[in-house]
Amino acid sequence: KAGVTQTPRYLIKTRGQQVTLSCSPISGHRSVSWYQQTPGQGLQFLFEYFSETQRNKGNFPGRFSGRQFSNSRSEMNVSTLELGDSALYLCASSFGGPNTEAFFGQGTRLTVV
Amino acid sequence: GENVEQHPSTLSVQEGDSAVIKCTYSDSASNYFPWYKQELGKRPQLIIDIRSNVGEKKDQRIAVTLNKTAKHFSLHITETQPEDSAVYFCAASNPNDYKLSFGAGTTVTVRA
Numbered sequence: 001k002a003g004v005t006q007t008p009r010y011l012i013k014t015r016g017q018q019v020t021l022s023c024s025p026i027s028g029h030r031s032v033s034w035y036q037q038t039p040g041q042g043l044q045f046l047f048e049y050f051s052e053t054q055r056n057k058g059n060f061p062g063r064f065s066g067r068q069f070s071n072s073r074s075e076m077n078v079s080t081l082e083l084g085d086s087a088l089y090l091c092a093s094s095f096g097g098p099n100t101e102a103f104f105g106q107g108t109r110l111t112v113v
Numbered sequence: 114g115e116n117v118e119q120h121p122s123t124l125s126v127q128e129g130d131s132a133v134i135k136c137t138y139s140d141s142a143s144n145y146f147p148w149y150k151q152e153l154g155k156r157p158q159l160i161i162d163i164r165s166n167v168g169e170k171k172d173q174r175i176a177v178t179l180n181k182t183a184k185h186f187s188l189h190i191t192e193t194q195p196e197d198s199a200v201y202f203c204a205a206s207n208p209n210d211y212k213l214s215f216g217a218g219t220t221v222t223v224r225a
Contacts, residue, residue: 042202099206
């Protein structure tokens with residue numbers, strides 16, 4: 001059974017650009033969550049999607065957005081990149097019921113220069 | 114919203130000794146508490162979890178305890194080995210929020 005796959009693994013972008021990250025969940029999982037991981041802030045919740053609907057959103061500016069497709073794959077977009085957006089972006093998939101185990105992808109390392 | 118605090122931030126133990134990491138949470142509606150281990154450069158992986166209807170759970174050298182009244186839960190690793198060196202994250206989940214709220218992490222180093 002394939003795990004959670006995130007692409008690309010590494011990205012270098014310039015301030016002001018935008019970026020799209022992709023996450024393919026484990027087959028059968030309908031929930032995808034996104035987290036930002038930085039050394040100082042740990043893992044911060046960005047948003048969660050289930051069956052193409054956003055069920056929750058974290059405390060991030062509107063430059064951060066996401067969506068989920070009918071095959072449960074998810075994308076997140078960050079517009080007008082800032083230096084502080086440099087981080088490891090992790091997605092996690094689960095079956096989507098309350099308190100079900102979440103499986104993480106290997107993450108996308110975004111560097112903004 | 115949920116706030117999870119985790120202590121200590123770093124922990125160094127001699128191989129064979131025990132390690133204990135403690136977390137507190139603020140949302141009394143949270144009822145699922147997973148622990149993740151993240152080795153350097155790798156993805157976080159679930160090592161054990163506990164739900165609020167039980168007070169303790171064990172899996173070989175790892176155990177987790179939960180005190181709902183005090184709103185704290187702990188990870189216990191016995192007979193530590195070098196491969197236990199990693200960053201450990203606790204998390205809490207309110208079933209109505211569809212998210213995990215993480216602690217800041219504990220870097221565990223097992224000295225040979």
